[in-house]
Amino acid sequence: MPKSVPPRQGTTGQEKIVLVTGGGGFIGQALLPQLVAEGWQVRNLDFIPGLFEHPAVSHWQGSFTNGDLLHESMNGVDCILHLASTHFPREANAHPDADAASGILGIIAMAQMAEDRGVGRIVLASSGGTVYGSPEQVPIVETHPTRPITAYGISKLAAEHYLRFFDTRGIRTLSLRIANPYGPGQNIRKAQGALTTFCHHAAKGLPIEIWGDGSVERDFIHVDDVARALVLAADAEAHGTEINIGSGQGLSLNLLLDLIRENGFKPDVVYQPARSFDVPRNVLAIDRARELLGWTPQVRIETGIAQMLQAFS
Incomplete structure (x- = not known):
């Protein structure tokens, strides 16, 4: 249970209200x-209500693409933390038109409504793993060229551009380019997150499948650290820009297996032919997060893996 703190006050002396879209999802639960x-009054707009019960939290069941519901839930809101996504990466590639309708047009409609209702800030949970495409250098800084090669990455990048546009019109916006989040509560059925899948399969005695030789490097960040970055972004002075949220360190899939084995698990590993869309390395530079948010990751990968294995066992 969160500690008891006085409600966060706005400039008018009223309690500050944050609207979280997708608060019932993996990141939202953290x-x-x-x-x-931190003293916020929280409204959770999602199809999954009631996962976290507290007097300071109200649940609004439905989608942010429902204009009437969004309009109602936005009344008196100071900040929107937009986590909701109607499509996962694999689904977005299969249905790019539907992904664009919600991931781009849905963001525009939300930002226009926020502008009309006097919302002061919008923070987007974007994707550091997809908006850059194949990196020219690592670690990847925010000024690196953005050439996404997936529909999911394209819609996230377009949403970032539109938020920067609305920032010029008076809404303070930020886009957090989140690396590969992991931690207890991630839905194994959604085929997201190599680390979550590896830990689940190791704990359950299932074989682990790797595409390629296992040398692919990714940036893994614990969901509690992601959540803390979003909380800081809700109050940050910075706006009109993008900020990487990652560990700042690359880990190969083979090294992840070694860390799992150090916890006493001996999974069977099956190596499959490499996939053309898997970039060799994706590691985010996090200097801007440190400078603008005062944020650095706190959960060590060894701690996170042990926590995951225990949760699945």
């Missing part, structure tokens, strides 16, 4: 308690 602990 985020809501942290927002409450």
Whole structure:
């Protein structure tokens, strides 16, 4: 249970309200308690209500693409933390038109409504793993060229551009380019997150499948650290820009297996032919997050893996 703190006050002396879209999802479940602990009044707009119950949290069941519901839930809101996504990466590639309708047009409609209703800030949970495409150098800084090669990355990048446009019109916006989040509560059925899948399969005695030789490097960040970055972004002075949220370190899939084995698990590993869309390395530079948010990751990968294996066992 979050600690008891006085409600966060706005400039008018009223309690500050944050609207979280997708607060019932993986990141949202870690985020809501942290927002409450910081004194926010929280509205969770999602299809999955009631996962986190607290007097400071109200649940609004439905989608952010429902204009009437969004309009109602936005009343008196100071900040929007937009986590909701109607499509996962694999689904977005299969249905790019539907992904664009919600991931781009849906963001525009939300930002226009926020502008009309006097919302002061919008923070987007973007994707550091897809908006850059194949990196020319690592670690990847925010000024690196953005050449996404997936529909999901394209819609996230377009949403970032539109938020920067609305920032010029008076809404303070930020886009957090999040690396590969992991941690307890991630849905194994959604085929997201190599680390989550590896830990689940190791704990359950299932074989682990790797595409390629296992040398691919990714940036893994614990969901509690992601949530803390979002909380800081809700109050940050910075706006009109993008900020990487990652560990700042690359880990190969083979090294992840070694860390799992150090916890006493001996999974069977099956190597498959490499996939053309898997970039060799994706590691985010996090200097801007340190400078603009005062944020650095706190959860060590060894701690996170042990936590995941215990949760699945």
